[in-house]
Amino acid sequence: MSTAKHETPNYRSSRLFGRLWAGYLRHYKALMALAFAVMVVEGSTLGALSYLLKPLFDKVFTPGGEDALIWVGFAILGLFVLRAITSITSKTLLTTIAQRSSSAMQVDLLRHILTLDAGFFQTNPPGALIERVQGDTLAVQAVWANVITGVGRDAISLIGLFAVALSIDPGWTLAALIGAPLLIAPALVIQRYIRRKTAAMRNDAGSRATRLDEVFHGIQAVKLNRMEDYQTSRFQEIVNRLVRAEIKIVLSRSTIPALVDVVTGLGFFAVLMLGGSQIIEGERSIGDFMAFFSAMALTFQPLRRMGDMAGFWQTAAASLERLFRLFDTQPAARPAATGTLPRAGDAPEIALDAVNFSYGDQTILHGLSFTAPAGKLTALVGPSGAGKSTVFNLLTAMAQPQSGRITLDGVDINTLPLPLLRGQFAVVTQDAALFDETIRDNVILGQAVGDDRLQDALRAAHVTEFVNAIPLGLDAPAGPRGSALSGGQRQRVAIARALLRDAPVLLLDEATSALDAQSEALVAEAIATAATGRTTLVIAHRLATIREADLILVMDQGRVVDQGTHEELLAHSGLYADLCKLQFQS
Ligand code: ADP
Numbered sequence: 001m002s003t004a005k006h007e008t009p010n011y012r013s014s015r016l017f018g019r020l021w022a023g024y025l026r027h028y029k030a031l032m033a034l035a036f037a038v039m040v041v042e043g044s045t046l047g048a049l050s051y052l053l054k055p056l057f058d059k060v061f062t063p064g065g066e067d068a069l070i071w072v073g074f075a076i077l078g079l080f081v082l083r084a085i086t087s088i089t090s091k092t093l094l095t096t097i098a099q100r101s102s103s104a105m106q107v108d109l110l111r112h113i114l115t116l117d118a119g120f121f122q123t124n125p126p127g128a129l130i131e132r133v134q135g136d137t138l139a140v141q142a143v144w145a146n147v148i149t150g151v152g153r154d155a156i157s158l159i160g161l162f163a164v165a166l167s168i169d170p171g172w173t174l175a176a177l178i179g180a181p182l183l184i185a186p187a188l189v190i191q192r193y194i195r196r197k198t199a200a201m202r203n204d205a206g207s208r209a210t211r212l213d214e215v216f217h218g219i220q221a222v223k224l225n226r227m228e229d230y231q232t233s234r235f236q237e238i239v240n241r242l243v244r245a246e247i248k249i250v251l252s253r254s255t256i257p258a259l260v261d262v263v264t265g266l267g268f269f270a271v272l273m274l275g276g277s278q279i280i281e282g283e284r285s286i287g288d289f290m291a292f293f294s295a296m297a298l299t300f301q302p303l304r305r306m307g308d309m310a311g312f313w314q315t316a317a318a319s320l321e322r323l324f325r326l327f328d329t330q331p332a333a334r335p336a337a338t339g340t341l342p343r344a345g346d347a348p349e350i351a352l353d354a355v356n357f358s359y360g361d362q363t364i365l366h367g368l369s370f371t372a373p374a375g376k377l378t379a380l381v382g383p384s385g386a387g388k389s390t391v392f393n394l395l396t397a398m399a400q401p402q403s404g405r406i407t408l409d410g411v412d413i414n415t416l417p418l419p420l421l422r423g424q425f426a427v428v429t430q431d432a433a434l435f436d437e438t439i440r441d442n443v444i445l446g447q448a449v450g451d452d453r454l455q456d457a458l459r460a461a462h463v464t465e466f467v468n469a470i471p472l473g474l475d476a477p478a479g480p481r482g483s484a485l486s487g488g489q490r491q492r493v494a495i496a497r498a499l500l501r502d503a504p505v506l507l508l509d510e511a512t513s514a515l516d517a518q519s520e521a522l523v524a525e526a527i528a529t530a531a532t533g534r535t536t537l538v539i540a541h542r543l544a545t546i547r548e549a550d551l552i553l554v555m556d557q558g559r560v561v562d563q564g565t566h567e568e569l570l571a572h573s574g575l576y577a578d579l580c581k582l583q584f585q586s
Helices: 012-061 065-115 120-123 125-138 138-169 170-176 181-218 218-225 230-280 288-326 388-395 418-425 439-444 451-460 464-469 487-501 516-533 542-550 565-571 575-585
Strands: 350-359 361-371 377-381 402-406 425-428 505-509 535-539 551-556 560-565
Touching: 012 065, 012 138, 012 230, 012 288, 065 125, 065 138, 065 288, 125 138, 125 181, 125 288, 138 170, 138 288, 170 230, 181 218, 181 230, 181 288, 181 487, 218 230, 230 288, 350 388, 361 388, 361 402, 361 551, 361 560, 377 388, 377 542, 388 535, 418 425, 425 487, 439 451, 439 487, 451 464, 451 487, 451 516, 487 516, 505 516, 516 542, 535 575, 551 565, 560 565, 560 575, 565 575
Parallel strands: 377 535, 377 551, 425 505, 505 535
Antiparallel strands: 350 361, 350 402, 551 560
16 A cells, blocks of 8 residues: 555545535435435424423413313424434435445446556555455445434534524523534644544555455465464554554544533533523523523534534545545556557467566566567566566556557557457466356356357366366356366366457466476366467476477566577577476476
8 A cells, every 4th residue: 555655635525525426426316305305304303392392381381271281292292203204214315325325436446446557456455455445435324324414404403493592582592602612623623633543544444454365365375384473463563553543533533522512511501590590580481491491402412413523524534535536546548549450350470679668667678579470389488587477468458668569460559449459368377367256157257158169168278177077067166266276277277268268369377386297288288279370478387388389489687588499499508408407307
């Protein structure tokens, strides 16, 4: 989360709310209006209730008040029933809006994140992203549950109660408000603090998710290196930080409602002093006083909640800011691309011309040039770190070179739309990215594939043999990251997947030591079948592949240092001969 750490809260509240409204809340205008109407009714019941106390004391509890008794009784009962109905209705409506809008945001966020480039995913670990999608979007719900309800119901309650108080005695009302100015300055300071703390806290929540993600994904390494205690204590540190932040946030948030308590107490005191003496002197009735006093008492809860609302908004705003910042992150610009390939669907010739590429300051490819002939098998060999995998990343536009040209059949790949470009490649990498789904789903990847085609691909990739040996067959789960399969089986599944994709170019990163001799032979055979009729680039570790290659490119330190067939290269002694020697020995 290196970028997030330096984020400063400069997304203003009004702008955040405006975007939330425009993007997500606007669609629920009708539901919201309905919820608001219901909440107005719910809110005004409080004012009505306090208003009824005046006739109760002045008319009912007097000689001959029996007639009035029954209608005041029914009116009070009716108010409570009305309150029950409206509160259930408004809650249902608000929950519907909150859930729908926050899940819409989650889907939008995932869709957006998936458009971002490889550079983004290098600086934003999966755990932190999961936390944003799952955790920060909850903020949208918090906005609903607290801020909107506050404005809808509590503000209406307050206005109603205030009207009752004013109608009874403007002087008393003024006296009740005596402490209110005390609230303003602390509220402003605390809001800033909450926003800052919450932003830091959400960041830590991202680190927590990242830690968990890495521990569980690396469970073998954790256990084999006996890192359990180390990982637990690192996790503990983050969790402790979160606890401290959470306590500080809740504490500072409760300061405002606490201040509301003090201010209300001051108000009660002032009204009692002023009103009490007026009643003793017979200037005002007890009914007046009771109605006013109860109106004041009823303001207490809504007022506290409104006091907490600013804090709630700041907590939500911190998350919203993280979300919109992410929405505002754009993938590295790629020139507008509308080009096409001259021989669409045929295996193209691939050429790199003076390609330079670096990660930050570290130059990885130094003016790399080579041509991989159409429909042939080209092998990339060379020591680890030579830049072989980087070539694959550049071809598939997972990364952009700083300079130089990469072409398919002479067409610069930058002029091709991404879906067209990526459609040219079927890629099999070392970790054969399998998902925790059935083997079948891992092969077909959501495409509609006829059974014959599927069986052909499975046979060609030598998947059929091992699938037939498992009781569930193709419907057996592959396990998290394909962990239920052996290394060789995973590779074969990945090859079957590549075969079904039926792309004109095959990019293969051979697994090395993971395979035993038998699976190695099967994988090599599967590769040979898959390569037929395609332009194939193999990062080769096995002699079998190297020998059969039409062209071998020897790479070292980001350059092609030698090229030719196996025999030609063996004739020049040098890096290739050394590599071969190593292979033969092992
Ligand atoms: P090869 O496939 O030949 O073993 P790679 O293409 O994977 O080599 O890597 C070439 C160099 O690029 C290595 O020195 C590696 O450290 C560096 N490298 C690879 N990926 C990254 C990355 N994401 N960030 C920084 N450096 C990287």
